[in-house]
Amino acid sequence: MNTPTGKDLLEIGYKPGKAIGIAIALMESNYADLLKEEQLAILAQVLASPADYLEDAQLAALAEALLPPKQEEIIPLLDEARGYTIYGAAGIEAGALNQMNTAMRLPVSLAGALMPDAHQGYGLPIGGVLATKDAVIPYAVGVDIGCCMSMSLYAIDSAILNKQSEQLKRILLDNTRFGTATFKKPKDHAIMERPEFATIPIVKSLKDRAYSQLGSSGGGNHFVEFGVVELHDKDNEFGLPTGQYLAALSHSGSRGLGASIAGHYTKLAMESCRLPQEARHLAWLDLNTAEGQEYWLAMNLAGDYASACHHQIHGRLATALGEQPLAVVENHHNFAWKEKDAAGNEVIVHRKGATPAGQGVLGIIPGSMATPGFIVRGKGEANSLNSASHGAGRVMSRTKAKQTLTLPQVQLYLQEAGVEVIGSGLDEAPMVYKDIRQVMQSQQDLVEVVGTFTPKIVRMCGDEKYMEKD
Incomplete structure (x- = not known):
């Protein structure tokens, strides 16, 4: 047999490992007509200077295996970090x-605000709000891509919330789904029909799941609720008189579709954009690449x-x-524009949990399930990168909440x-x-209040009996 053995290769200086297997396979496929001694001479030359063989049509694979990783x-x-403006720093x-x-401190960062x-x-x-040049950071957009607020105002007396609360609760139960629950027959x-479902492999693989989750909401802090809107601004964009209106408010995002897209492209970004440990989740994708x-x-x-x-x-x-509805207001708050x-100059503005607040732009900033939310009009403040808060913000982690609070409380x-x-939970x-x-007080320079929303009947993910009255 002309082909060198593993023992032969060890004797001329090869180390145990995959290079030996590659060397034997190459000799069998490309150099079988040579004597064993001639084959060993070639292998010794590659071992002595693998870098010289990286372009060799026959031996490049062996050369790569021999070089250190x-x-x-x-x-x-x-x-040093670039300067940025902080709103409500004390909290x-x-x-x-x-x-x-x-x-x-990222080299692609241009400006920011908190x-x-x-x-x-x-x-x-x-x-956080972050402007970059020719770069998009998946984890600066967020996992729930396009997480969205949407509100409808109705020409219905808000007294219905007290007079027909059971009927309104039934409407929420019949017409909303949360978490893993979906509609048996989603609406088309x-x-x-978007072409991305056919042309982008990861998106194509998610199409069936996305269809099954159409019209449903996620878990966590996502909700659909009825409440009262008090319009304060007589010059509101809806052309409606000031006063009270029945309103429906929803908060949800892009479900499994967005989460899977975020995970896939974050992995790609972290593979191609190696950053120090403390910044690894801020890996970016160059917008000039495929x-x-x-x-x-x-x-x-x-x-x-999410909007659909x-x-x-x-x-x-x-x-x-x-x-x-008489009027509809909607805005994303996990997105890049x-x-x-x-x-x-064109920049990429990431708003991860922040509401667009350009000059005259309408948005919704909710409170909690028991505190007011606000319809706002942006003032276009440059220091905030035309942004405002997306809600009240947590002061207690989910784990701490479960350890600290009680159901009766x-x-x-x-x-x-x-x-x-x-x-809910x-x-x-x-x-x-x-x-x-206090949050709204900290951003008076960023938005003006058009109307106030007071929640009255709230549906969230969880045991439907939880917190219901007996």
């Missing part, structure tokens, strides 16, 4: 500040899918109420607030959130 190149952070935990400081509801998350803190929507463009398309699809789910939620509610900076709080809750109790009034 390439050292991963770590992209250094800036020595922001150190963890969120540390995360924002790290984000402002909203008054900010708290620690993964990568960019929740409530044009979003499912992967960056693909994520951008997938992200926008997920955002539009809200439209179906509100469509079902409108049908059940027998009324079409292409916008212009003060000099007119929460039930009494809700009863005193005049709120009925279907579902201790981790979403009103006491786990910051005071929304």
Whole structure:
């Protein structure tokens, strides 16, 4: 037999490992007509100088196996964080500040801001706003891509909330689904015909699941609720008189579609963009690459899918109420946008748990299930990157809430607030959130209040008997 053995290779200096197997296979396939001594001479030459054979058509694989593994190149952070504006600094935990400081040391970061509801998350803190150049950071968008607020106002006397509360609770139970629950027969929507479902492999694999979850809401802090809107601004964009209106408010995102897209492209970003340990979740995709463009398309699809789910939620509610809404307000708060900076240059603005608040832009900032939310109009404040908070912000982790609070304590709080809750758990109790009034006080320069929303009947994910009155 002409082919060298593993013992032969060990004798000429090869180390145990995969290189020996590659060497023997190459000799069998490409050099079988040579004597064993000639084959060993070639293998000895490659061993002596593998770098010289990296371009060799026959021996490149062996050369690569013999070379030491390439050292991963770590992209250094800036020595100092770029400056950014903090709103409501007194109420922001150190963890969120540390995360924002790290984000402002990325070489692709241009500007940033921290909203008054900010708290620690993964990568960019929740409530963080970050502008970059030609780069998109999946974890600065968030896992729940396109998480969205949507509100419908109705020409229905708000007294219905007291007079027909049982009927309204039944409407919520019949027309909303949360968490793993979905509608047996989802309604069709044009979003499912988008070309991205055919052209992007990861998105294509998620199409059936996305269809099954159409019109449903996620778990956690997602909700659908009825309440009272008090319009304060007589010059409101809806052309409606000031006063009270029945309103439906929903909070949800892109379900499994968005979560899977976020996970897939975060992994790609972390493989191609190696950062120091403290910044690893801020890995970015270059928008000038195929992967960056693909994520951008997938992200926008997920955002539009989230919006489609809200439209179906509100469509079902409108049908059940027998009324079409007078007005609708909607906004994303986990997304990235292409916008212009003060000099007119295009930048990528990530808002992870932050509401767009450009000049004249309407949005919704909810409180908790027992505190007011607000319809707001953006003031276009440059220091905030045209952003505002996306809610009240947590002051208590989910674990701590479950360890600290009791069901009777929460039930009494809700009863005193005049709120009925279907579902939910201790981790979403009103006491786990910051005071929304203080949050709003901290961002008076960012938004003006158009109307106030007071929740009355709230449905969230969880045991439907939880917190219901006997």
